[in-house]
Amino acid sequence: xxxxxxxxxxxxxxxxxxxxxxxxxxxxxxxxxxxxxxxxxxxxxxxxxxxxxxxxxxxxxxxxxxxxxxxxxxxxxxxxxxxx
Numbered sequence: 001x002x003x004x005x006x007x008x009x010x011x012x013x014x015x016x017x018x019x020x021x022x023x024x025x026x027x028x029x030x031x032x033x034x035x036x037x038x039x040x041x042x043x044x045x046x047x048x049x050x051x052x053x054x055x056x057x058x059x060x061x062x063x064x065x066x067x068x069x070x071x072x073x074x075x076x077x078x079x080x081x082x083x084x
Contacts, residue, residue: 019048026066030073039070 012018026041046063053059064083071080 013048014052019045023063023066030066030070035070035073039067039074042067042070
């Protein structure tokens with residue numbers, strides 16, 4: 001999680017490794033029950049994917065699923081249902 005993020009943080013927003021490491025960080029935070037922090041990581045990841053890789057629907061859907069999981073863990077079910 002953090003090690004990957006720190007490794008790729010200095011790279012451009014267009015760098016796929018940076019985006020990938022953000023998703024891994026979000027997953028690690030979610031697994032550690034740090035849902036608020038995971039939510040922020042997934043929101044940032046989704047924003048970058050939509051901006052630079054809007055054609056990669058599978059990746060965007062995967063990130064939306066992760067966001068929905070965060071919302072569900074936080075009791076924000078209405079927001080989770082919109083994404084699922």
